Amino acid sequence: MxxxxxxxxxxxxxxxxxxxxxxxxxxxxxxxxxxxxxxxxxxxxxxxxxxxxxxxxxxxxxxxxxxxxxxxxxxxxxxxxxxxxxxxxxxxxxxxxxxxxxxxxxxxxxxxxxxxxxxxxxxxxxxxxxxxxxxxxxxxxxxxxxxxxxxxxxARGAWDARLEALIVDALLHGDREEGLQTWGASLGWSRTPVIAIAGLLGDQDAEEVLADLRARARRSGHDVLAGVQGERVVVVVGVNDQTTPDPMAAATPLAGLFGPGAVVVGPPVSDLRAASRSARAAVDGLRAAPGWPDAPRPVAAEDLLPERALDGDRDARRRLVEEVYLPLRDAGTPLLDTLAVYLEHASSLESTARMLFVHPNTVRYRLSRVAELTGFAPADGRGSFVLRIALTLGRLAERG
Incomplete structure (x- = not known):
């Protein structure tokens, strides 16, 4: 076989x-x-x-x-x-x-x-x-x-970094806003409200700073985009409002990662498409921040309106006129006159009362009304400065 x-x-x-x-x-x-x-x-x-x-x-x-x-x-x-x-x-x-x-x-x-x-x-x-x-x-x-x-x-990290830089640039220049939501979605962006934070790089390594900012923001559950433009670092944060109800509080843990100098937070907006308003306010605030060396860190761009106005920021000038001067003017001449005299006489109730021929309690009441209408107290050092700038800008806007 x-x-x-x-x-x-x-x-x-x-x-x-x-x-x-x-x-x-x-x-x-x-x-x-x-x-x-x-x-x-x-x-x-x-x-x-x-x-x-x-x-x-x-x-x-x-x-x-x-x-x-x-x-x-x-x-x-x-x-x-x-x-x-x-x-x-x-x-x-x-x-x-x-x-x-x-x-x-x-x-x-x-x-x-x-x-x-x-x-x-x-x-x-x-x-x-x-x-x-x-x-x-x-x-x-x-x-x-x-x-x-x-x-x-x-490759994904390099692409994400380039896309983040493109989004930050688009936000600051206010163009291509129709594509921002799509770009953000490609990076997994979903959180709202949105704030922008601007600060200086200093002598730190740019890539390390951006990596640290992203890591810390994401540990808190926030969405984040970050980019460096020269010496300036701009971070856009989609705030996780479940863990951080106050948008400003989302910026506080990040402030220490920026270089020396001011860290400015733009106003919260509804979504990434509207974030250009927050980003431009943060950058304008950063440029004007040296005018207030004792500002908190971080500081809201809204709190830098007078410095921004003096630095030529038209939006800041408009807001001071519309939100501070016009409410006082519309409330009647006594409030504006009382405020002007009070500011010109070293914030003295007695001197203001004598100049206006009224009782000091009347001056006190009118100044409290000023604070209610504007949110700024005339007796406070910072408040009096904001009111003085707004008063001057309002008068200039109404000339002629």
Missing amino acids: TTDSTDAPPTDEAAVRAETVRRLERAMGSLGTAAVARMEQRLSWFRSMSAEDRSWVGLVAQSGVAAFVDWFKHPDRGRPAIAVEVFGTAPRELTRSVSLQQTVEMVRVVIDVVESRVTELAAPGGEQQLREAMLRYSREVAFSTARVYARAAE
Whole structure:
């Protein structure tokens, strides 16, 4: 009785490998199918993926098996080019759908499927040879996986940084506002209200400062965009109002990361599209901040209206006239006259009363009305300064 040569046990290592390769090639399709079925069974995240992403993962698994068989068939090639042969089949977006940890789990499943069939797949006497090859291959897959995700993260980080810089530039220049929401969405932006913060870089490293600002803001649950323009750092924060109901409070932990000098916070706005108003106010406030060296840090851009007005900020001038001067004027001449005399006579109740021929209590009452209408107390040093600037600007606006 004769024996079929294809069923006879191989007699040397090369022959054993050749027979194992033949068995692997016959089983490639079933191995890939079994790997996908095992993923469906063991990996909950795989079951919850979209059909398209599952199909791409399945293709990666099939490619991994095929690449292993080809590499096992040609051991003289050295290290396998796994990044191209396996991961090159999937779109770049897959690295966003599947995390590094999930990819490691997927590789383990594929290896487990092959290992469970070593006795069937290996030629007689070739079991150890196949196991050692699988061990080496799985190690190369692990290294290649890490490299693929590292490159994707690096590319994503570089793209995010460029996009952030573009958004910050658009906000400051007030153009391309129709695209801001789309750009923000691509960065995962969802929080409101939105504030802008401006400060100086100083002698710090720009990339380190931006990284620290982003990390600290995100630890508090805020969305954040940051960019450097020369010596100026501008940060746009989507405030998590569940943890930080006061938008100004979101800026306080970030202030210490800026360089020396003022840190100015723009007014809160409803969304990213409207953030240009907050960003421009913050930058205008930063430019005018040297006029108030004792300002708190951070300081609201709204609190720098007089310095901004003196620095030529038209919006600040308009707001001081509309929000301070006009309410006083519309309330009647006695309030304006009383305030003007009070400011001119060193904030003295008695001197003001004598000049106006009224009782000091009348002066006191009128000044309290000024504070109610404007939010600034004439007896307060800072309040009197704001009122004096607003009074002067209002008179200039009404000349002629």
